[in-house]
Amino acid sequence: MSKKSNLVLRTPFRERLCHWAVVLCFFLAATSGLSWFYPSFSWLSSFLGTPQLARVLHPFLGIAVFVGLGYMFTRFVKYNLPAKTDLIWFRNVKGVILNNAKQPLKIGKYNAGQKVLFWLIMLSIVTLLISGLIMWRAYFAEFFSIPVLRLAILIHSVAGIGLILLILGHIYLAIWVRGSITGMVTGYVSKAWIRHHHDRWHEELQATKKDVKEGKA
Ligand code: HEM
Structure with a gap:
C-alpha cells in the first residue's frame, strides 16, 4: 500500500x-435504448421499472x-488537446500494449489514446443530443418531416451503438491499467503510477514541486 505522502491528486471530487x-445515467439510457432494438432485448428496459417508464425517462x-x-x-x-509528443505514443502503440516501449513516451496527464477517446465520446454525445431532440415525440418530432425523422433515428441509433462500443473499450482499458x-x-494515484504511465506529467509535477500534492501541472 502506498503511503498518503506518496499519492498525488489526479481527479478532484467534483x-x-x-x-x-x-x-x-449512461447505463440506464444505454440499456433502455438497446431494449428497443430487438424484441429479445426488451428485458433491458426493466432497469427503469417498466417499458412505459423507460420510454419517458430515456430522453x-x-x-x-x-x-x-x-x-x-x-x-x-x-x-486532451493534441500535443506534438502524442505522435511518439502513436508510433510506439505496440510497445504500450506489450508494456515494453523502447523510449520515453512523453505522455502528459492523458495519453494520446485517451485523448482520441475523449473527443469521440464528446462527438457522439453531441450527435445523440441533436438527433434525439429531433425525434423526441413528446416535444419536437412534430416540427420535422418524416424523412428527417427517419434520418435522425438512423443517426441516433448509429451514434448510440458507437458510444456504447467506445465505453466498453474505455472500461476495458480502465481495468487493464491497474x-x-x-x-x-x-x-489519488501513486507517484510510481504517474512515472510509469504519464512520464511527461511526472516531469512537469517535479518541475513545479509545490503543486505535486495537488497534481496541478
Ligand atoms: C463502469 C464504467 C466506467 C469506468 C470503470 C470508467 C473509468 C474511468 C477512469 C478510471 C477514468 C480516469 C482515467 C485516468 O485517470 O487516466 C475515466 C475517465 C473518463 N471517463 Fe470513464 N469510466 C466508466 C464509464 C464512463 C462513461 C459511461 C463515460 C461517458 C459516457 C465516461 C467518460 C469518461 C471521460 C470523459 C473521462 C475523462 C477522460 C479524459 O479526460 O481523457 N466514463 N473513466
Whole structure:
C-alpha cells in the first residue's frame, strides 16, 4: 500500500462525482435504448421499472449524460488537446500494449489514446443530443418531416451503438491499467503510477514541486 505522502491528486471530487453520475445515467439510457432494438432485448428496459417508464425517462437521462459530459468537457479539455509528443505514443502503440516501449513516451496527464477517446465520446454525445431532440415525440418530432425523422433515428441509433462500443473499450482499458479505477474512485494515484504511465506529467509535477500534492501541472 502506498503511503498518503506518496499519492498525488489526479481527479478532484467534483469531477469524480460527475463521472460516476454520468456512468449511472449512461447505463440506464444505454440499456433502455438497446431494449428497443430487438424484441429479445426488451428485458433491458426493466432497469427503469417498466417499458412505459423507460420510454419517458430515456430522453431525460440522455440530457443528464449530455450535461454531465458538458461539465467534464470544461474540466478535462485542457488535458486532451493534441500535443506534438502524442505522435511518439502513436508510433510506439505496440510497445504500450506489450508494456515494453523502447523510449520515453512523453505522455502528459492523458495519453494520446485517451485523448482520441475523449473527443469521440464528446462527438457522439453531441450527435445523440441533436438527433434525439429531433425525434423526441413528446416535444419536437412534430416540427420535422418524416424523412428527417427517419434520418435522425438512423443517426441516433448509429451514434448510440458507437458510444456504447467506445465505453466498453474505455472500461476495458480502465481495468487493464491497474490503479486508474482507484484513481477515479479516491481521486489519488501513486507517484510510481504517474512515472510509469504519464512520464511527461511526472516531469512537469517535479518541475513545479509545490503543486505535486495537488497534481496541478
Ligand atoms: C463502469 C464504467 C466506467 C469506468 C470503470 C470508467 C473509468 C474511468 C477512469 C478510471 C477514468 C480516469 C482515467 C485516468 O485517470 O487516466 C475515466 C475517465 C473518463 N471517463 Fe470513464 N469510466 C466508466 C464509464 C464512463 C462513461 C459511461 C463515460 C461517458 C459516457 C465516461 C467518460 C469518461 C471521460 C470523459 C473521462 C475523462 C477522460 C479524459 O479526460 O481523457 N466514463 N473513466
